[in-house]
Each structure stands twice: as structure tokens, then as C-alpha cells.
Amino acid sequence: MIGMAGFLGDKQTTLVHHLANMKKECKIVEMKLQDRQYFTPDTLENAKSMNFSSCMWCIGN
Ligand SMILES: [Zn+2]
Incomplete structure (x- = not known):
């Protein structure tokens, strides 16, 4: 589903999440497939x- 990615961006909010530390407040499961941005590197x-x-929530500043 989310795979082995470390970071996932939400194109709708322009927030990047650290998947290993994600919280329910990140709303990753509600993110539309077309809004998911993976990064290389x-x-x-x-x-x-x-x-x-x-x-x-998952990275802070
Ligand atoms: Zn997050």
C-alpha cells in the first residue's frame, strides 16, 4: 500500500510526512492516490x- 517509502508528500496540502512516524492526524489513509508524491531520492x-x-505531527520543524 504505502510500500517502503520513507517520505510521502500530499500535493493537496503540500505537506511531507515521515511514514515511519506517521500519526492519525497526518490523515495518510484519506490522501487521494493522485495527491501522493513520492521522492527520489x-x-x-x-x-x-x-x-x-x-x-x-510526524516531523515537526
Ligand atoms: Zn505527518
């Missing part, structure tokens, strides 16, 4: 470089 730095912001 699969790093927070790369996600931020693509204008995603850290989710406060």
Missing part, C-alpha cells in the same frame, strides 16, 4: 526542495 531535504513543508 527519498529524503526530507529533497521533499523540501520540491516546496513541500514538514508535517508538524
Whole structure:
């Protein structure tokens, strides 16, 4: 389902989530398939470089 990815971006909210630390508040299960952005390389730095912001629930600032 989510696979082995470390980070998942939500194109709707432009938030990036750390899947290993996800909380129910992240609403990952409610994220539409077409809104799911995976990253290559699969790093927070790369996600931020693509204008995603850290989710406060699973990453913080
Ligand atoms: Zn999150």
C-alpha cells in the first residue's frame, strides 16, 4: 500500500510526512492516490526542495 517509502508528500496540502512516524492526524489513509508524491531520492531535504513543508505531527520543524 504505502510500500517502503520513507517520505510521502500530499500535493493537496503540500505537506511531507515521515511514514515511519506517521500519526492519525497526518490523515495518510484519506490522501487521494493522485495527491501522493513520492521522492527520489527519498529524503526530507529533497521533499523540501520540491516546496513541500514538514508535517508538524510526524516531523515537526
Ligand atoms: Zn505527518
